């Protein structure tokens with residue numbers, strides 16, 4: 001039999017389309033709830049590094065849409081990993097896969113219930129990966145998730161990553177958003 005996951009996950013794909021709203025451009029690809037089905041999906045689709053600029057993949061727990069406004073996201077935020085342009089060929093795909101495995105493997109030491117999902121943004125100015133958590137006020141779970149992310153991504157302890165509250169991102173899109181937490 002297949003190895004069941006604790007949650008069912010849905011993979012979304014975003015491609016900019018001038019004739020559609022941002023929300024209309026978010027497309028569900030498929031959902032899965034076993035390790036085997038995760039791997040067949042992962043091996044079937046394009047790598048993030050092969051996506052056209054401006055595109056995203058998002059993987060969220062079933063029922064949570066990859067947007068600030070979803071009830072599960074509205075009080076939360078994201079750990080944001082900004083990649084250098086040269087990291088597209090070295091780290092982007094490895095970081096994205098590692099984060100997917102952390103999520104489906106519930107690797108966040110008891111704080112995995114606060115995990116909503118993750119987004120990878122393929123951008124000319126530099127790719128980004130965000131790990132979205134449910135409640136920006138749950139300092140313990142936010143910090144534990146951040147520490148675990150740095151550990152699993154082998155990000156040097158002296159390299160800081162920041163957590164942005166979605167409410168702050170929404171109002172300051174385009175300019176730098178302040179970090180509520182840094183680890």
Ligand SMILES: CN(C)c1nc(=O)c2c([nH]1)N([C@@H]1O[C@H](COP(=O)(O)OP(=O)(O)O)[C@@H](O)[C@H]1O)CN2C
Nearest residue numbers: 021022023054056066067068069121123128173174
């Ligand atoms: C429901 N709704 C409209 C809505 N709900 C959302 O949740 C949401 C958006 N809109 N987003 C829109 O994408 C633009 C680029 O952000 P980006 O994160 O792709 O980053 P870049 O600026 O392309 O690097 C944002 O400026 C925003 O317009 C982003 N976003 C998460």
